[in-house]
Amino acid sequence: MIELQDALRKKEIWAIGGGKGGIGKSLITGNIGICLARLKKKVLLVDADLGGANLHTTLGLGVPDMTLSDFLNRRVENIQDVIIKTTIPNLSLISGAQDFLDAANPNFAQKTRLLRHLETLDADYILLDLGAGTSFNILDFFLFSDHGILVVLPEPTAIENAYRFIKSAFYRRFKKVVANQNIKDLIDAAMDQKNTMGIRTPFDLIERVKQMEREVGEILELEVLKFRPKLIVNQVRTKNDIQIGFSMKSACQKYFGINLEYLGYVEYDDCVWQSIRSKRPLTIEYPYSRPSRCIERIVHNLLRKEQLTLSMLY
Amino acid sequence: MIKKIEDLSYYELLEVSPTATAREIHKAYERIRRVYEPNSVALYSLFTPEESDAIYQRIEEAYHTLAYEDNRRQYDALLRERNELPEPPPLPSAPKYQSPQYQSPQSRLPFTHPDEDRYAISPAPEAQKQPAPIKPQQEAVSPVSQLIAEFTGSAIRVFREQKELSVRNIADMTKVGARYIEAIEEENFPKLPARAYIRGFLMLYAKALGCNPERMAGDYLKRYDAAINPPKK
Numbered sequence: 001m002i003e004l005q006d007a008l009r010k011k012e013i014w015a016i017g018g019g020k021g022g023i024g025k026s027l028i029t030g031n032i033g034i035c036l037a038r039l040k041k042k043v044l045l046v047d048a049d050l051g052g053a054n055l056h057t058t059l060g061l062g063v064p065d066m067t068l069s070d071f072l073n074r075r076v077e078n079i080q081d082v083i084i085k086t087t088i089p090n091l092s093l094i095s096g097a098q099d100f101l102d103a104a105n106p107n108f109a110q111k112t113r114l115l116r117h118l119e120t121l122d123a124d125y126i127l128l129d130l131g132a133g134t135s136f137n138i139l140d141f142f143l144f145s146d147h148g149i150l151v152v153l154p155e156p157t158a159i160e161n162a163y164r165f166i167k168s169a170f171y172r173r174f175k176k177v178v179a180n181q182n183i184k185d186l187i188d189a190a191m192d193q194k195n196t197m198g199i200r201t202p203f204d205l206i207e208r209v210k211q212m213e214r215e216v217g218e219i220l221e222l223e224v225l226k227f228r229p230k231l232i233v234n235q236v237r238t239k240n241d242i243q244i245g246f247s248m249k250s251a252c253q254k255y256f257g258i259n260l261e262y263l264g265y266v267e268y269d270d271c272v273w274q275s276i277r278s279k280r281p282l283t284i285e286y287p288y289s290r291p292s293r294c295i296e297r298i299v300h301n302l303l304r305k306e307q308l309t310l311s312m313l314y
Numbered sequence: 315m316i317k318k319i320e321d322l323s324y325y326e327l328l329e330v331s332p333t334a335t336a337r338e339i340h341k342a343y344e345r346i347r348r349v350y351e352p353n354s355v356a357l358y359s360l361f362t363p364e365e366s367d368a369i370y371q372r373i374e375e376a377y378h379t380l381a382y383e384d385n386r387r388q389y390d391a392l393l394r395e396r397n398e399l400p401e402p403p404p405l406p407s408a409p410k411y412q413s414p415q416y417q418s419p420q421s422r423l424p425f426t427h428p429d430e431d432r433y434a435i436s437p438a439p440e441a442q443k444q445p446a447p448i449k450p451q452q453e454a455v456s457p458v459s460q461l462i463a464e465f466t467g468s469a470i471r472v473f474r475e476q477k478e479l480s481v482r483n484i485a486d487m488t489k490v491g492a493r494y495i496e497a498i499e500e501e502n503f504p505k506l507p508a509r510a511y512i513r514g515f516l517m518l519y520a521k522a523l524g525c526n527p528e529r530m531a532g533d534y535l536k537r538y539d540a541a542i543n544p545p546k547k
Contacts, residue, residue: 156358156359163359203317243348246349247356250346251349251361254319254369255319
């Protein structure tokens with residue numbers, strides 16, 4: 001019984017990314033955190049958007065005294081010292097606000113130390129709010145998490161960046177499981193879409209790796225099956241926008257061979273903008289609004305390990 | 315085992331199970347077709363236009379194979395031969411609900427070779443009684459309509475009747491008015507709207523019949539052009 005409770009209390013780390021800036025990652029992270037806290041889960045939000053942190057603002061907090069950069073810079077030794085209690089029960093925050101200039105690019109030792117400390121924290125859920133772009137640090141946080149969640153807008157720019165993010169994360173994951181330097185170089189070369197080796201898709205890459213070392217190719221195939229990022233479409237205005245999530249799922253399956261799980265969508269509504277302007281969290285300021293309901297549904301799907309299905313749409 | 319797009323079976327391509335009903339296949343086709351249509355936002359930057367075109371063509375091919383019972387049976391046999399369909403699925407039973415357009419879709423080979431008699435209807439009773447022998451994939455999925463030498467109005471009507479589809483069925487499937495379907499078949503050109511609309515109607519009609527839309531529209535419009543703008547003497 002105790003073991004079961006321990007298993008149920010096992011901490012989960014969710015990373016929310018998406019490649020593009022301004023698509024609502026912080027807003028969604030903050031509000032997912034609030035929904036979880038309301039369900040009496042112990043939640044820690046970590047603003048890993050180093051260099052552009054504003055998760056504290058979406059929660060309606062001022063600039064905190066202690067931030068992640070104090071920990072990374074070893075001004076404090078224990079990560080507990082940079083955790084801020086919010087006004088919402090069960091919800092705490094590690095802010096990245098006003099970080100020092102180099103914080104946006106922590107070195108390998110700093111990153112490892114942060115991830116090691118995160119694992120020791122007492123929380124049911126740790127939510128990492130990632131920054132824009134596909135830098136190695138962002139990808140590593142994404143890959144380190146138990147659930148990597150991608151946020152996209154139903155717009156070509158955001159979708160383009162999301163695919164780029166998936167591809168970068170995917171190939172970085174490949175590189176981590178491969179020891180052979182020649183294969184690592186091949187993966188690097190394959191990242192260039194205009195490579196002269198004729199490697200267009202991950203399938204081509206795996207085939208080429210299999211020709212070099214069959215076992216490694218099979219390991220990469222297994223990695224493809226294990227990589228299951230999740231998707232949230234933000235700011236949907238029409239039914240076609242909702243459909244984009246299903247379309248991306250299909251495209252990812254056929255292009256990358258990966259199973260992208262469509263967690264849900266958040267409807268576009270002026271109340272989101274109003275809540276940001278008033279510096280109050282959406283799910284607290286407008287708890288019955290449609291976007292709040294959408295976020296609750298996403299949390300429900302995350303907790304029950306479910307995803308949207310087409311039958312829900314029609 | 316992960317598969318390239320080219321290696322996916324028609325079922326995997328349309329994301330349906332091998333036991334899917336005709337209606338499920340049609341719904342899946344409608345959805346997948348929208349995903350892979352040119353300029354689809356969801357595919358932005360992922361596939362080149364050529365790759366998208368190739369996938370789109372393959373989806374059309376998959377639908378025209380799976381939508382008709384005989385073609386599907388032949389294709390299933392082919393998959394089983396390649397061990398891609400582990401156990402023979404039960405014969406397609408009547409779906410729980412069938413919209414009129416899916417009642418008894420038949421894909422018998424209705425036409426003899428064009429050289430013999432262009433529009434004669436072959437009885438082909440044996441083909442119905444006996445499951446078709448396993449043929450190479452290309453032949454198994456080749457559209458029946460290829461046997462039609464020219465898509466005239468009457469040829470289209472005969473082809474439709476062979477599939478046991480009424481004008482009303484076609485109108486429901488294509489959302490083209492029944493009077494236009496009749497006018498197309500009667501080649502009653504004055505009753506038809508402008509040429510661009512006729513082309514659109516023909517493309518939809520061809521898809522509903524499982525013919526090559528470009529060929530059917532091309533053939534028909536040649537006759538239309540000849541009738542509307544007769545060559546000057």
